[in-house]
Amino acid sequence: MRTKLLTVVLALLAGVLAALPARAAAPGAAPDAAVVPIQVSGPAASRFNLVVMGDGYTAAELPKFREQLDKHLNVLWSIEPFKSYRNYINVYAVEIASPESGLDCDPDLTAPRRDTPLQMGFWGGCNPGSVQRLLTVSQAAATQYADLVPGTTSANRQILAIGNSDTYGGAGGAYATASGGNALSALITPHELGHSLGGLQDEYDYYARGDRGAPYQGPEPSSIHHSLLTEQQMLAQQKKWFRWLGEPSESGGTIGRYEGGMYAGSGVWRPSAHSMMKTLGYYFDQVSRERMTQRISAKANLFQDSTPVGDVAADQVVWLQTLHPVDHELDVTWAVDGTALRTANARSVDLSTLELTPGKHTLTATIVDPTEFIRDPAVRPSAIRSWTIDTSLTAQPPAAPSPPTGSAPASTDSAPTFTASTPTDHPVSADEVVYAETAQSAGAIIWKVDGRIVDNPGNDRDLDLAPLQLTGRHTLTAEAGTETLTWDVDGVEPVVTPTMSKPLLQVQKPGGPEYIYNDAFTMGLAAQDDSAGYVVPEFRVDGDGWYNYFGWPTDASAPFRFTAEGTEIDQLVYGKLGVPRVVPWDDVPPGYGRHQVEYRAIDATGNIGTPRRFAVTLLRPAPACTTTITGVHDGPLYVGSGVTCLVDATVSGPVLVAAGASLVATDSRVNGPVRADKAADLQLLRSTIAGPVSADGVTRSLVAIGTTVHGPVSVTNSRTAEPVALAGNTVNGPLTCTANTPAPTNLQAPNHVSGPRSGQCARL
Secondary structure (H helix, E strand, O other): OOOOOOOOOEEEEOOEEEEOOOOEEOOOOOOEEEEEEEEOOOOHHHOEEEEEEEEOOOHHHHHHHHHHHHHHHHHHHOOOOOOOOHHHEEEEEEEEOOOOOOOEOOOOOOOOOOOOOOOOEHHHHHOOOOOOOEOEOOHHHHHHHHOOOOOOOOOOEEEEEEEOOOOOOEEOOOEEEEEOOOOOHHHHHHHHHHHHOOOOOOOOOEOOOOOEOOEOOOOOOOOOOOEOOOHHHHHHHOOOOHHHOOOEOOOOOEOOOEEEEOOEEEEEEEOOOOOOOOOEOEOOOHHHHHHHHHHHHHOOOOEEEEOOOOEEEOOOEEEEEEOOOOOOOOEEEEEEOOEEOOOOOOOEEEHHHOOOOOOEEEEEEEEEOOOOOOOOHHHOOEEEEEEEEEOOOOOOOOOOOOOOOOOOOOOOOOOOOEEEEOOOOOOEEOOOEEEEEEHHHOOOOEEEEOOEEOOOOOOOOEEEOHHHOOOEEEEEEEEEOOEEEEEEEEEOOOEEEEEEOOOOEEEEEOOEEEEEEEOOEEEEEEEEOOOOOOOEEEEEEOOOOOEEOOOEOOEOOOOEEEEOOOEEEOOEEEOEOOOOOOOOOOOOOOOOEEEEEEEEEEOOOOOEOOOEEEEEEEEOOOOOOOEEEEEEEEOOEEEOOOEEEEEEEEEEOOEEEOOOOEEEEEOOEEOOOEEEEOOOEEEEEOOEEOOOEEEEOOOOEEEEEOOEEOOOEEEEOOEOOOOOEEEOOEEOOOEEEEOOEOOOEOOOOOOEEOOOEEEOOOOO
8 A cells, every 4th residue: 555654634625635734523523533645646526536444443553454454455456447547546544543442243243332433333233134244334424534535525435444353244335344354354345346336236146145045036137247148148139248258257267157146046147157246356357347447437537637628729739638547548539620630649739730721610639448448338438528729819828837835936938847647656567657747738748767768659648668668676757847757667576475285295397386285285375575565465276267365264364275175164165176166055076186376466566476386286185094103113014904094103014904904104104015905095195115015906095195115116906986196206116007997197296216117107
C-alpha cells in the first residue's frame, strides 16, 4: 500500500488537495476520526473513491488496522481490473479509535456485543436466523464517517468496512464489509466489491455451507454471469457471455457452461469452473472482469478537463485531458464536420493548421478505452465532446496561472506547468504507462530515462515503459518548460522462496526440482521485494487459474496443505491436487499422480515475477501400521501378518515378509536381505538395505523410493493396483524386473544402478 504519511483530514477544494491540521469528528459519533489519504489519483469529484474504515480497533490497535489495510489493498491491486485501473481510484482510510476491541457475536451468538463506532457484527448483526459469515455494519454510522472525506458522495464512492476479527466473514452491497485478520480476509474485499460495485451474484451452489442448494426454478436470470441457455443458444441468440465462449478463463479452465450458482445446486449455469465469485483465491473470469471494468470506468470521468465547450477560434489550440489506465493509453480521435483528423492520438489539435473554409464547423473529440477486457461495444467506456469553430473569431492568449501566495509573479510567456501526474512519491513498475499533465495541455513534454531522451510521438502525455524492457532500477523524468518530475522505475522482480515438507525423494532437474510424496505434503511461499509494501504470492497447479497464497485457512502463518482429496474446513474444501474440489459434493477424481506447480509474486509496485515451478508426484499412502518398530531390532525379522512399519529402525538381520503380510520401512536400515513372497505390500522408503532385495508376486503395492540397496534387486510377478514404483534408488548390483502387471515405473526419477538392468526395468 502506498500510504502517504499524513494523519490529517484532507479537503478537496476546486480540484486541489489542501491539508487541514485537525481531526474531524463524525456528526453524532462519539469517537473522533482521522481521514488519511492512501492513494489520491485526482479530484474526488472525477474519480471512483474507495473509503475504507476500521471498526473494533482501539487506539492502540490502529497500527494493526493500517497493516491489514496494506495487505487488503495490495491484494486488490494484484487482481484485474483493479490492477490496470488503479489510477481511476482514490483510496481514503477513516481511522476511528474504538472504545472496545472486537466485533459483535464473534465468533458465535453467545459472544458479547462490543461498543464499537460502526456496530459491526457477525451473524447478520447477531441474528439467529442468519449465517455466521454475514458481517454487517451500521449504514448510518458508515455514511457519517464516509462523509468526512470531502468531495465524495454516494454516487462516486464505495464504502468498505474492515472489522477487527480473525473470523471469516464479509458482505456486499452499498456497504461492503470484510474481517481484517482472517487468512482469507484480503480476498473477501474484491469478492464483496464484485457485489457492491459490479452488481455480480454469488456463484455458490449453496447458501448454508454443507447443504447443496435446491435446483433453480426461476426464469432466465438477469445476472450477466448466470444463464439457462446452452452454449449453442448463447451463440445463436448472441446473449450472455457468447463473446467469451471457448477461451481460456482467467480464473482457470475454459469459458463455457458450469452447473450451479446463485445458491442453486443445479438447473442454472455459470461461465467458469471457479472464479472469484465462487471460490476466493482465484481471479475474476472474463465475464465478471468485463462488468467490473465497465463499473469502475463509469464511476470516473474519461474527460478530466478540456477547452471549455462552446465557440472556438480557427487559429486556436483545442485541448483535452483524459484518465490514465496503468497499463495502456486511451484512444483519442478528433474530427471536423465528421471527417477524422490525423492526430496520432494527440491530446490537442492546432486548428490553424486545418485550412478551414470560412464559416462555422463542428469539432469533436472522442475518447475510447481500447482495453481487451471489454468486448461488448454497448458497454465499452467512451465519451464525446464538441466545439463550434467560428472562423470569424481570433484566439485570445491564455491567461497566466495565478501564482501561490508569497511566490514570485507568474511568467507572462505561459510556460507549461505540471498539474497532475502519476504519483512521484513511490516507484513505478517497468511496464507501467506513466503520465503527466500540464495546464491547458500547453507545451511539449520531454521524457528521459537515466538522462537519455525517449522518443514518444503522438500523445506525449503518456509514456509506456513496457517497450523499453527495463530491468533493475532507473530514473524517469518528465520535463515541461522549466519544471521536472522524477520517478524511480522499479524493474526488479519480487522473489518467492518455497519451503516444502520432507519428501520421499527430491530430484533437481533443469526445469526445476521434482518431489515425490505419499499422501499429504505442504508448501510455504515467502515473498520478498526491494520496495515497501505487502507482496502477494500466488501459485497454480497444472496450468489452472492463479490462486492467491494466503497460508492456510485456519492460520495465515501455516503452509498450504495438498492432498489427493482435499481438506474440509467449515464445509469448504482446500488443497485438493488435480481437478479442484470446492465443496464436499464435487464429484472429481482424486489427485494422485504427477502435477506441475508454478508460483510467483506481485509486488506493491505491480511487477509480476517470472513464474518458477516444480513437479510433484503424489502416491497413495502406505497401509496403516498394525505393528511399529523403532530403534534397534536384534536378529532376523519375520512379518507373518498385518502391516509392520519400520520407522527410524535398524534390523540386525534378514527380513522375510510372508504371503498376505506387509512391510513399510521408512528412514530405516536392514543389515541383511529383504525377501517378500506373495506379500500384500512392500514399501522401502528412504532406507538402506545391506543385502539383496527379492519381491515375487506382491499383490497390492510395491514401492521403493530413495533407498540404497547393497546387492541385486529382483521384482517379479507382481499384480498391483498401481504400477510398481522404483524411483531414485541406488542399487549396487543388477536390477531385474519381469512379468509385473502393470509394468514398473521410475516416476521420472531414474535409479542409479551399478549392475545390468534387464526386463521391464531396462530403462528405469
